[in-house]
Amino acid sequence: MKKNMKLFKNRTIQAILLVLAGLFVGWIIFGTSEVPSSSKAEHNHIADAKKQLWTCSMHPQIRKEEPGKCPICGMDLIPLRSGGGSSDIPEGAMQMSEEATALANIQTSVVNRKNPVKEMLLYGVIAPDERSLQSQAAHVSGRIERLYVDFTGETVQRGQTLASVYSPELFAAQQELLEALKMTPAQPQLVAAARDKLKLWKLTDAQIATIQSRGIVSSTVDIKANTSGIVTAKRVSEGDYVPQGGVLFDVANLSKVWAMFEAYEADLAFLRKGDKLSFTLQAIPGKTFNGIISFIDPILDKTTRTAKIRVEVSNPDLRIKPEMYATAKVNARLQQYNNQIVIPQSAVLWTGKRSIVYVALSDYDTPVYQLREVELGPSLGDSYVVLSGLNDGETIVTNGAFAIDASAQLEGKRSMMNDRSTHVMTGHEGHQMQSAKASSTHAMLGVQGNCNMCKERIEKAALGVKGVSSAMWDATAKKLHLDFNASVTNLPVISKAIAKVGHDTEKDKASQKVYDALPECCKYRTK
Structure with a gap:
């Protein structure tokens, strides 16, 4: 007993006992008291922040709070990420x-x-000014005795002799003039009539005067050039017989040419007569030509869906030649915008x-x-x-x-693929989706077409059938991917709806009348 009392009198032992007593009293007082509500909220917030979401790698709209199988494809769900971030951001952001x-x-x-300002590129070629084109014709019928211009591309000047023609009719007309001259005192009107007849055959006054002064009849007549320019076509050879009015040469004056560009119908609304443009030529690198739109063709080419845009270009040195490729740039100001x-x-x-x-x-x-x-x-x-x-x-x-x-x-939020946000799925929602999956059928249907207009028309026709939930047409494979409720519709009904708008399917063929009404870019049948 005395020994125990000595132990209690030891100061070290006394300090240890006091600490133990204090801990015991603190546990009695505070151990059973409730945690403050603020601490609880903080604890719950931390717990929520650590909550794990699960999604499907093939169907990211699926959200579940526990692991499992995807209700659409049956794949194992994968962890998405722990929640977190600011809680005050707008919904869907x-x-x-x-x-x-x-x-x-x-x-x-x-x-x-x-x-x-809309910048447009136009492509085209250089063409002769149609107003300067001339056909050099024979004004009398006869045989070509000699050609003084005998190849395409040769330059000719106005009044230059192009060919010599032997004409029995002209020979007789000249004799009539000489005979009339002998009767001038008695019948002066005969001379005037004979001269007029020769003028109708395009003989000049100088040629007629030569016949009168010499009193000699020529068996041939020279064809003179009506204009200066380049011979673009040679239509006869020496020895050929040509009728009256027969064309010998085509001549174009290239001192002024046209730059003919093609504009797609979508761009025509931004082009106006009088707009300025600049263009370059592959054949003349480093030089930019300027011009003004002088004409816009009111009729579109039904095959290319383009209209011709004409620009008049001065060409005094003849450097610009027909059929050269041209690229134009137009800065169209969109005043309506x-x-x-x-x-x-x-x-x-x-x-x-x-x-x-x-x-x-x-x-x-x-x-x-x-x-x-x-x-x-x-x-x-x-x-x-x-x-x-x-x-x-x-x-x-x-x-x-x-x-x-x-x-x-x-994250299942609104996106280009999702028009509305998704949410974490409950077990009941997952069961509903599994039921929907059981009644949904996926199928592929071969459908003919060409372009994006075809794609929109085909998908719209398919989605117009009651029971079809999705439709996507692959233009490369010519296959339409479908999801539909088999209890509401079926593949033959969908096929007929698509054929009705003009597209052949592997089951049905569109009527020729509906097919012919399709735009040219949508025509897929080979002739």
């Missing part, structure tokens, strides 16, 4: 870290209003029916981007006019928009 933004090379710019917002082409994502841009939101510590649908006006080459959807001064993503959209798809 994408928040990315600074590192992710740098890796995706995301670039932005502030939109503003401009007076848009003045003071409109213009954005770079790289900022736009297309879904077929929607045009999408991503707007960078301010007042956040990390980058936040929100999808915005816009209505586009005409293309300006590397930019677009925006009719609605953006405000002056907003910041948009001009590079890396596709990377943002891909991230939005993986």
Whole structure:
């Protein structure tokens, strides 16, 4: 007993006992008390932040709170990522870290209003001025005795002798003139009639005077050039017989030529008579020619869907030659779109029916981007006019928009592929989707067509059939991928609906009348 008392009197032992007693009393007082509500909220927030979501690599719209199988394809779900980020960002917006933004090379710019100018490239060739074309014809019938111009491309001058023609009719007419001269005192009107007859055959006054003065009849007559220019076609050879009015040569005056360009029908709305343009020629590198649009063909070529644009060009040194290739640049001012917002082409994502841009939101510590649908006006080459959807001064993503959209798809948010956001699926929703999958049928149907107009027409016809949930036509494989409710419709019904709008399928053939009504670019049948 005394020994125990000595132990308690030891100061070290006393200190240890006091500490143990204090811990025991603290546990009694505070151990059973409730955790403050603020600590609970913080604990719950941390727990929520660590909540793991699961998705399908083939169907990113699937969201589940626990691992399992995808209700659409049956693949194992994969972990998405832990929740987190700012909770005050707008619904559907994408928040990315600074590192992710740098890796995706995301670039932005502030939109503003401009007076848009559409730059167009036109292609064409040089052609002779049709108003300067002349046909050198024989005014009397006869045989070609001699050609003084005997090859295409030779230069001729106005009044130059082109050919010599032997004509029995002209020989007789000259004799009539000489006989009339002998009877001048008695019948002066006969001389005038004989001279007029020779003039009708294009003999000049000098030629007629020579016949009168010499009193000699010539068996041949010279054909003179009506204009100066280049022989573009030689139609006779020596010894040929030509009728009266028969063409010997075609001559073109190339001191003025036409540059004939082709403009697609989509560009015609921006071209006006009187617009200035500049063009270059492959054959004359380094030189730029300027001109004014003098004529726009009112009729389109039904095959190329283009209209001719004419520019008159002076060519005094004859350096510009017909059939040279020309490339023109036109800066068309779109006055009907003045003071409109213009954005770079790289900022736009297309879904077929929607045009999408991503707007960078301010007042956040990390980058936040929100999808915005816009209505586009005409293309300006590397930019677009925006009719609605953006405000002056907003910041948009001009590079890396596709990377943002891909991230939005993986997180089930609104994107170019999803018109509305998805959400975490409950077990009941998963059961409903499995039921829908059981009644949904996927099939492929061979469908003939050519272009994007065909694609839109085919898919619209398929989606117009009740029970069809999706339709996508592959222009390369000529296959239509379909998802439809087999209890509502079937493949033969869909096939007939597509054939009805003019496209042959592997099951049905479109009527010839409907096929003939299709645009030329959609004609797929070989003749």
